[in-house]
Amino acid sequence: MLAAMAADLRADTLPIRAGERYQLELGRAWDFLLPSGGVVMTAALRAAAAAVDDPTARLLSATATFCEPIAPGPLVIEPRVLRRGGSAIQVRTALHAPGSLGCEVTATFARDRAGPDVIAVAPPPVPPPDAALDLGPSLGRLPFFANLDVRLAEGTPLWAPGFAAGPARHLRWFRYRVPQRDHDRFDRLALPPIVDTMPAALSQALGPGDYRFYAPSVDLTLHVVDDTEREWVLVAATLGRARAGWATARVDLWDDAGRYLAFGCQTMYLRTLAGTPPTVDASAR
Secondary structure (H helix, E strand, O other): OHHHHOOOHHHHHOOEEEOOEEEEEEOOOOEOOOEOHHHHHHHHHHHHHHHHOOOOOEEEEEEEEEOOOOOOEEEEEEEEEEEEOOOEEEEEEEEEOOOOOOEEEEEEEEOOOOOOOOOOOOOOOOOOHHHOEEOHHHHOOOHHHHHEEEEEEEOOOOOOOOOOOOOOEEEEEEEEOOOOEEOOEEOHHHHHHHHOOOHHHHHHHHOOOOOEEEOOEEEEEEEEOOOOOOOOEEEEEEEEEEEOOEEEEEEEEEEOOOOEEEEEEEEEEOEEEEOOOOOOOOOOO
16 A cells, blocks of 8 residues: 555656756655755766666766755756766766756766675674564655655664664665666665665754754765665664764665665755754764
């Protein structure tokens, strides 16, 4: 029932070609207060992948720089291939509403090559999705989360019974209710929306209180290191620092078999919605 009501990320971010440009009507199904920056990034990357037009070259890394807020409505997407090499293709893509700045996404699409295979990062010891707390009831008021199954892997439920201040990290399991597949694998272009969930680490560090904030992205970076055939993805968000109205954070992603998939980082603009910004030292928690 929930899957039938959920939005399909691929359908909602697949642009239509119009000459050298692409067009997309961005709806409200993926909103926080405005559309998720990660969803906007995915839309830009779909146009970039179409410009690359090479199924052997898959997303390796990307950085989105958000120049101004992007509202629901018609968008223009303009990818430009910077270089086609033997191993990698670099693309720069501008996404904006007519007459606005929007965002710029630079991305590298690469082909697999021979090289060493080194595992250097172990997954954290957290309960599997089936044994983790379902966060749906506490997140349902935000359209974005209506499209995902979300389970708490480490931390406390944010703004729900049991919420308490803790270390500046928050770990959650995510699964799209409408599966996002690239043939027999999880679609790499579906990673940015779940990477763009780092503000939870700041909320966990602050704990309950009268301070409320909104944290739109100034930039968002993703590095993809492996593929998975599975659907559950563990997103481990860690706050680096929040100061002077800005915050930085990092995420690491694993599947539910312990395979390390990707990592990312983000700079956030902290907009106060209510209360007074507190001073907190969460480094020793």
